Amino acid sequence: MGKEEHQGTRVLRYGGGVLLGGGVAFAAALAVLLACAWAVSMGYAPESAGYQLAVGACVTGGLAGGITAAVRCARRSLPVGLAAGGVLFLLILTVGALWFQALPLEKGGLGLLLGALCGGGCGGLVSRAALGRKKRRK
Numbered sequence: 001m002g003k004e005e006h007q008g009t010r011v012l013r014y015g016g017g018v019l020l021g022g023g024v025a026f027a028a029a030l031a032v033l034l035a036c037a038w039a040v041s042m043g044y045a046p047e048s049a050g051y052q053l054a055v056g057a058c059v060t061g062g063l064a065g066g067i068t069a070a071v072r073c074a075r076r077s078l079p080v081g082l083a084a085g086g087v088l089f090l091l092i093l094t095v096g097a098l099w100f101q102a103l104p105l106e107k108g109g110l111g112l113l114l115g116a117l118c119g120g121g122c123g124g125l126v127s128r129a130a131l132g133r134k135k136r137r138k
Contacts, residue, residue: 017072018080022087025065025120029088032057051108058115059122062088066123081124085116092116 036053039045045053065088066081073080092112096102 014073014076014080017069018083018087020072021065021067021069021080021084021120021123022091023065024068025061025084025088025116026091027061028064029057029061029092032060051111055108055111055115058088058092058112059119062116062119062121063123063126064119066120067127068123069120070124070127077124077128078121079124081120081122081127082117083120084123085118085120088120089113089116 033054036045036057040047040050040053062081062085065084069080069084070077089112093109
């Protein structure tokens, strides 16, 4: 019975870490998009670069969320970072469907998905390298 409780708390810790990482990723992506919108309105970036800026925001948000989730979970950092990137993509998909009555999959959603997953995976790997995980010795 103790092992089941231990696994239950582990699942909750991983789930909470992934959801927290997804929320941090979404907030970071929105902040980057706000800065990109300012750059476009001031003339520093062309309007035609909107898709590239959106994918860059997904990568940056996924990186921040992947690092947050992997640090919180402390093990299995690559899958946790990828899951945080997936949560970011699902949040973007939900916002697009609810507020704009359009799915991002119709217009370049694959780039957003790959950007979020790559950012989350890189965040997981960066957190593993930064924390200096030690390998087990036999």
